[in-house]
Amino acid sequence: MTVIYSSAVPQTGSETETPTRRFHTTADRVVDRAQPDITNIYAALLRGRDTKPDYKSLGKRDVLGTVTEEKTVQHKVDGKLEQTTKEWSFFKLSEYKWMSYAQVYEYTKNLGAGYLKLGLKPKSRVLIYAPTSREWQLCAFGAFSQSMQIVTAYDTLGESGLLHAMNQAKVDLVFLKADQMPTFARIMDEVETVKHVVYYQDLYGMPKGCEEAIEKVRAKFGVSTIDETHDLGRDNPVELALPDGQDIALVMYTSGSTGKPKGVLVCHQGVMSVAGGIHEFIQPYLEYYNDVVLSYLPLSHVLAFFVDVYCIYSGLAVGYGTPRTLTDESVRECQGDIKALRPMVMLGVPQVWNTIRAGMLKQVDKSSWLVRKLFYGAVELKNTLRGYNMPHNFMDSIVFKKTREATGGRLKFVITGGAPINRNVQRLMTAALCPMIQGFGLTEASGLVAVQLPSDSSFNNVGSPCPSVEMKLVDVPEAKYFARNGQGEVYIRGPSIFKGYLDNEELTKETVTEDGWLKTGDIGEWTEQGQLSIIDRRKNLVKLVSGEYIALEALESTYKNSLFIHNICVFADSRMSQPCAVVNIDENLIAHMADEAGVHYNNPSEIASNKQFIAHVLADLQQVAKRNNLAKQETLTAIRIDSELWSPENDRLTPAMKLKRSDIRDHNQDKLEDMYTQMNLESI
Structure with missing residues (x-):
């Protein structure tokens, strides 16, 4: 039986707006408080x-001290292998x-x-x-x-x-x-x-x-x-x-x-x-x-x-942890936060899950042909069985035992939010770990706007409207998103909507309509089951020279399927027929990746500008585009590599791990101009 996750409110909608939708079990109301009657x-x-x-309510671990270790790192200098010793510090924590x-x-x-x-x-x-x-x-x-x-x-x-x-x-x-x-x-x-x-x-x-x-x-x-x-x-x-x-x-x-x-x-x-x-x-x-x-x-x-x-x-x-102490590898003389706590639920943002996925797949790809075949086949089989609501957990103790043990073995589901998650990441985590549910939220809506149920086996959506809001989609004609096609900018309304921006009444009026609808700036689409898919971000829609629009954020999510890259920022404007990108690869890994790709170099510092290595990474990204059925105007035509890891500390990412596009652009202006020159020459 097909599950319907949201219901349309009668006598709503118009030529430019979809009908208003609410969570299916609270279609007659919007939840305005926690029961019993808790409003603060x-x-x-x-x-x-x-x-x-x-x-027990709130738990913590005391830092008992630090443990310093020396590690030997190999790298090539002028074609010869050299070794250097570095000191690494690790925390020792209590239970x-x-x-x-x-x-x-x-x-x-x-x-x-x-x-x-x-x-x-x-x-x-x-x-x-x-x-x-x-x-x-x-x-x-x-x-x-x-x-x-x-x-x-x-x-x-x-x-x-x-x-x-x-x-x-x-x-x-x-x-x-x-x-x-x-x-x-x-x-x-x-x-x-x-x-x-x-x-x-x-x-x-x-x-x-x-x-x-x-x-x-x-x-x-x-x-x-x-x-x-x-x-x-x-x-x-x-x-x-x-x-x-x-x-x-x-x-x-x-x-x-x-x-x-x-x-x-x-x-x-x-x-x-x-x-x-x-x-x-x-x-x-x-x-x-x-x-x-x-x-x-x-x-x-x-x-x-x-x-x-x-x-x-x-x-x-x-139980509170820190990104620095989550795993056993990041602490000494104790377990990492995940194994020490053995949680039933944990949260993460896409950057966290992308890193976990890359590490997991790199280990699998080092295994024998038979092990790789078994692992990838099990991922597909488990997701298929789950989609038909058939028994599937029998594989957990055979194929996925190690991945589940690494997180304490008790996870019921994990939640991803902050930005759209790539479908392949969600499929892998759901199979190898536990159900991954995707949510959509805004500070301006006190947090949650939409979320999947842990029993929802579908992908590429953020679930139904949270019972604390009602939602509609409104035409964005310049980008050809129309309510008649079940698409448009996401508008939300309800008791969770914020009271305004501090000392900025003008921006508040731009963001919230007179009848209380918050304009999110995200472009959504309704699925047949009443779930919301986020397909775009209004400010990240770029019009190419052909007149076609491309969605930078959606493309970045797709290209993160590449195991070469740590992060990526896609750029395009009205001068271009195809996008380009600045690719972020950690300088601590770049030499190892060049060695695996068979790229010759004299010094690790040269790899980021090595034309052979750049071409190798671009070819991999173009294969990702092909496998994900991206159109020609969505396929990268040039890339450059930034080997300084993007982080909130160097202002390349927000503290919520989202790209700071303008800062990345400013920092890599010479690389962007170089790509523009290359693309102009190729178009002659």
Whole structure:
């Protein structure tokens, strides 16, 4: 029987708009709160305290120290193999240590009282400039306990972005990890409203240079640790002062792929409507007050934040990890976060899954012909059987045993979001690991907009509208996307829609229509089963000289099927008949890849500009285009290689791991001009 995932609302739609659609089991309403009648985020914690006060809620691992190892690296210099020795540092971590719901409640209530004693009041703003951690959430819930607002700042945000967020949001208190104190100290004289700084540190001690920075900051601001602030509140207790559902909970700064980050005003009820919406469909797949979720993505990003809040509300324990300590290979004298926690659910962004896929397939391709045939055949067979709802898990203990053991062996499903995932990546992960469900969300919608069900065996879609929103598609005539074909820009409406951009009413009016529809900028398409497929991004549609439009983001997702590349940024404009691209290959791997490809070179630094190697990578990408049935105008005609790994630290990626296209363009301007010259010569 065909499953229908969303329903059309009667008497909606027009020549330029598809009918409005809602989640199929809530077609008569849009969910506006979490049950029972919870409209503020702190009340989610109170529900857990009242239901299972002694059950574990938030877990962390202490850093016990670091282990240094020397590794020998081989590379060619002037045609000869040479060896160099490098030092690598690894963390040694404790087992997970847990706080119960009752303990989290007591700690955050006291922390909120401590904020009050420092001079803050309801609606004061607390900026969190720290990595994802238990302390991050303790700080946030402490603020929520007294109706204060959280301002988010990625811990990788540069000085100018941090200063912009603090000053625009008129922040009263900054919460940070000791590691971030030197950054704050460098800009402290330009800070306008901050009066207090609260920090925490790892068990193993203070990082180098931080103590001096703390003393410098102490000369101008009130400085205390999180535990000192908690103790201050414990000694000066006050009653909870919980916010109204429509009060602002977060000033959440978007990751800023272009221009300065925008402060998105998210209210309490917006977040809790998402939690209520999730609860409508996810319950059959989870065991509450038993299952554990791994949290390591940035809590400053809405994806990680709303998932954590849902876990706290529903009774799923949250164990915190870091990207640096996820696997056994990245730690010493202990297990990595995944094996130590053995989660039932974990999240990731496409860049994470692409890296895992590439590593997995490179290991498979080193195996014998028989092993490769068995592995790839099993991937196809398992996905086929799953698609027909037939038994398929019998292969897990035979073919996929090692991949499942690497993640603790208990995963029920993983969630991917932040950007579209490639179909082949999703198929591989679903077969070799566990069902991978794709979601679609925006900060401006308090997080989730659409998501697949774990039982959904289809690919190339982001599922149905979340019960907290309703959705329609609107014509984009210049790009030939029309509602009559079930395509158009995605518009959403519901209680999770944000309250506007901080100090930017003009942009708010451009983004939200008078009748409350949020224009997402994403181009969508309805499937026959009522799922949404994201097929384009309005700002990444480029018109070629032929008059045809191509979608840069969609092409990048396809070309990431190549095992040669780490990342790719596709470029095109109205002068061109076909696109070109800057390809990112890690300089630590490029020599190894050149050796495997049989490309001769004298020095590793030359490989990125070696014409033979560039031609080899381009040929591979063109084969990817052919295998994925891309049209000629979508097929790359030239590439150049950037061997400096793109990251948030060098401003090539946002903290959410999305491409910063303009920064990549500026950094590689000479390579782009070189390609334009090449393409012009070839067209003569």
